[in-house]
Amino acid sequence: MSLLIENARIVTMTGDTVTPVLGDLLIEGELITAVGEVPIEKKIQADQVIDATGMIAMPGLVNCHNHAAMSILRGFSEDLRLMEWLSQKMWPAEARMTAEDVYLGTLLSTVEMIKSGTTTFADMYVFTDEVARAVVDSGMRGVLTRGLIEMDEGREERFTEARSLFETWSGAGNGRISVMVGPHGPHTCPPSYLKRAIALAKEFDAPLHIHLAETTEEVTLIKQEYGLTPTAYLQEVGLFDHHVVLAHSVHLSAADIEILRRAQLRGGIAHNPVSNLKLGCGIAPIVEYMQAGLTVGLGTDGPGSATTLDLFEEIKAAAWMQKVRTFDPTALNASQVLQMATREGAKVLALEDRIGTLEAGKRADVILVDLNAAHLRPHHDVSALLAYSANGADVHTTIINGEILMRDRKLTKLDEQALLTEIETRAKRIVEGI
Numbered sequence: 001m002s003l004l005i006e007n008a009r010i011v012t013m014t015g016d017t018v019t020p021v022l023g024d025l026l027i028e029g030e031l032i033t034a035v036g037e038v039p040i041e042k043k044i045q046a047d048q049v050i051d052a053t054g055m056i057a058m059p060g061l062v063n064c065h066n067h068a069a070m071s072i073l074r075g076f077s078e079d080l081r082l083m084e085w086l087s088q089k090m091w092p093a094e095a096r097m098t099a100e101d102v103y104l105g106t107l108l109s110t111v112e113m114i115k116s117g118t119t120t121f122a123d124m125y126v127f128t129d130e131v132a133r134a135v136v137d138s139g140m141r142g143v144l145t146r147g148l149i150e151m152d153e154g155r156e157e158r159f160t161e162a163r164s165l166f167e168t169w170s171g172a173g174n175g176r177i178s179v180m181v182g183p184h185g186p187h188t189c190p191p192s193y194l195k196r197a198i199a200l201a202k203e204f205d206a207p208l209h210i211h212l213a214e215t216t217e218e219v220t221l222i223k224q225e226y227g228l229t230p231t232a233y234l235q236e237v238g239l240f241d242h243h244v245v246l247a248h249s250v251h252l253s254a255a256d257i258e259i260l261r262r263a264q265l266r267g268g269i270a271h272n273p274v275s276n277l278k279l280g281c282g283i284a285p286i287v288e289y290m291q292a293g294l295t296v297g298l299g300t301d302g303p304g305s306a307t308t309l310d311l312f313e314e315i316k317a318a319a320w321m322q323k324v325r326t327f328d329p330t331a332l333n334a335s336q337v338l339q340m341a342t343r344e345g346a347k348v349l350a351l352e353d354r355i356g357t358l359e360a361g362k363r364a365d366v367i368l369v370d371l372n373a374a375h376l377r378p379h380h381d382v383s384a385l386l387a388y389s390a391n392g393a394d395v396h397t398t399i400i401n402g403e404i405l406m407r408d409r410k411l412t413k414l415d416e417q418a419l420l421t422e423i424e425t426r427a428k429r430i431v432e433g434i
């Protein structure tokens, strides 16, 4: 099957700045095979054609940190401190969740993500067979981990599930699923547990995904326990010898940043600006991370804390937060923050060979953003429009691995309405009495 996208303003995300070029894009099977100019015979032979006049064609957005199934808990508990929110509300609710709740919660999130232009998400959760099943059924690309917490009984089962995630799902969905090892965080994983997680990552030659320094409370706790900052603690157990996704990384000192710089960190930071704002965690020093040569991508965190999975909201928040933190409106400009949401996110997730830019040979994860809207006129500077004025509802078409999952804002694979009805009843049962 071949799909021709004609007359688009193409943003390849390959250069230093985001500059659209008018042209066509050819997708054959799962791959992009031509960008800009498509040979006339290929155009004539195309099985499907989308006229993208007035639209931007750009790489699908990459969400580097999520707990997607938590959409089933959205709005149930708000305005609490992180540890209170987790221990008194989320963890009791999660203890009641069934495998089917996790499947449907994840599916609900894939609807939201596809409709707002996200094509890849990295996830850490429980019942990961169900998360994987939702990824396969939705058509999305997923980078999955079983969250590993040492705290109570069940720690062995968690490792067994983490291992089985590799054995059963790695490469499933025509290569759309990849797997990482997910120790939850410094405050929930003692050194011996982290070392086991690292050994598992080594065994499968896979990256790790972990929360880091999300709150000042975490920094205090780890200092009391080990006499180290959370970053120094992870360094001490050997985590930075591996490709690692560091979610949040809000409270890193200059010395911590130097640790990551010297480690020549593979992977990078998954910055979750909206979650950090809403949970009152603080503002991560993203400008300093970039100056230190670290790779930074964007994430939402789970829809329990972030409230939205629309990465266009994260793009705006990321830029605003660095500008206000540094008192400098030139900090984190439109091109940089769009790169974070695409190409840089792909690097953080070790997927840069497959996605993140529009280039021949890459997987066809492409979105079309319709610029024909009052809030997207006039067209002086398209990168500024995309970064600062667009939102998820401006996404007209979403293509993942060559498959059209949304066209003209209509989903092609999932029954959105049936899902919404089913979720409502399930969500009530889970949170009743908590």
Ligand SMILES: CSC[C@H]1O[C@@H](n2cnc3c(O)ncnc32)[C@H](O)[C@@H]1O
Binding pocket: 067, 082, 086, 090, 091, 094, 124, 125, 126, 146, 147, 148, 149, 184, 211, 214, 275, 301, 302, 305
């Ligand atoms: C064991 S699977 C992952 C685990 O993480 C919890 N979680 C959700 N949001 C956050 C956050 O912002 N920081 C730390 N942990 C978080 C989620 O409830 C799952 O239990």
Ligand SMILES: [Zn+2]
Binding pocket: 065, 066, 067, 211, 247, 301, 302
């Ligand atoms: Zn998280």
